[in-house]
Amino acid sequence: MIPHAKPAVGVIGLGAMGLGVARSLLRAGYPTLGCDLRPEVLRSFEREGGIPCPAPGAMGSRCQVVITLVVNEAQTDEALFGPGGAVPALTPGSVVVSSATVSPGYSRDLGRRLSEHSLLMIDAPVSGGAVRAAEGKLTLMTSGPAEAYAKCEEVLGSIAARVYHLGDQHGMGSQVKMINQLLAGVHIAAMSEALALGIREGVDLKVLYEVITHSAGNSWMFENRAPHVIEGDYTSLSAVDIFVKDLGLVLDTARSSKFPLPLSSAAHQMFMMASAAGHGREDDSAVIKIFPGIKLPSSVG
């Protein structure tokens, strides 16, 4: 049907990450089907050369690799098994690349449920943020059976700078992603605590940023998120509520195996405080707004 050398690929969820992935696929020459609940996003995607689908079920018969890049477990379930979901429409032997951040347990379960429909799955959470997604330079933390890799290895390579193969069992990718999110969440909260103390003590934040990014206190998140606070720009690239969710997954998983996580727990409470105060949909760096008694830099815009 589609006059391209490469087979079509479907992307469910055209948020910042999903749209970046879809654009990378288009650049790599894949006919790319996209699905999103927001009509204006679909129209814009079509203008870029994408093929809009009103529901995941509409892409099922037109491609054999579908990437789910929605927000969480509930949305992944809805996109695959809900009304108009992709699963009933997919050809047996097709591959679902599950890229939302979910718990390792959910991922294992999802693999089993898909196999009951004769579908393959790669557990494939991503890291790198919206900018790298748009450049096709994500990091993918993947696991799954060789049969599934055989059908989507090239697709994965076209959206990521690094594709880690973490094992043949579903959940192994999500385990590593969960530990990455533990660190990412704690580091964002630590960035906010460090800048908040700096403001309280009268330190020049721009100088502080310059020094810390050249010292042992640096982190990927400090380097990336501190500028949002310093510029007073909380436009959401990744929201506070994402870490309410992701550190929640970390804590749920650790609770299942009865394991204490004192720092993750403290950081989670900080994101919960920020969300409860009404900052849940702001950029995750807005967790600094929980600190009383300081005046944050305001945007010049």
Next chain:
Amino acid sequence: MIPHAKPAVGVIGLGAMGLGVARSLLRAGYPTLGCDLRPEVLRSFEREGGIPCPAPGAMGSRCQVVITLVVNEAQTDEALFGPGGAVPALTPGSVVVSSATVSPGYSRDLGRRLSEHSLLMIDAPVSGGAVRAAEGKLTLMTSGPAEAYAKCEEVLGSIAARVYHLGDQHGMGSQVKMINQLLAGVHIAAMSEALALGIREGVDLKVLYEVITHSAGNSWMFENRAPHVIEGDYTSLSAVDIFVKDLGLVLDTARSSKFPLPLSSAAHQMFMMASAAGHGREDDSAVIKIFPGIKLPSSVG
């Protein structure tokens, strides 16, 4: 007396950091006086071309720049004002470069006390660890009056890759260092919590290290300290008790200005638990030993 073009410089405290600094000075052609409580350290320093001094007072009349690189405030005080201390022996107008990690308040007070003896001071805490100290590539976070800089700028340049000038008031360097230590301490504790959860969940730590160091969860400390845990080598480069002290300084300073630090507080408790359990003098990565119910990698040695 000393047949060198460059003036002599004194280093008080020849631990890992002080020895690295002293070696950098020797390499740069400075006659370098060294002082340490351990006779064997002094003998070894002499074999490298350094000039050993039995007490800080013995270097006072022989150099006009003295760098204190001892462990804490008490040792700084002892080295400068205690019996055999450097201060009474120093020529008026000499410069004390205060490089131990101390509270901003202590540093301000020290500058005032030294000025009563007609001595200048640079508040100059360091970052970078023993390896960079030995290479002359530390980061210095300095503040102090122009008159003091004029007398030691070249010396500072010979021990550091970057010398930040953070203001003309003492304590401004130590403020930034304190915030660096807040981040460093929380990041080491987060590294330990992340690896502990990884072990509990059966993740391969070497693979985890490879993925995290290429993902958004990375930090300077994760990259630097996680290998100690993975290799089971807790030989102390920087000890657990250093963070009991440094996060203690952070919390004391914040308490003085009534400011809450939930994450630093949780991380401090983790280092306190490790120290109380007998791991205070092990490498700071040994904070992971507080986690029950996991089997840590053991050294192959």
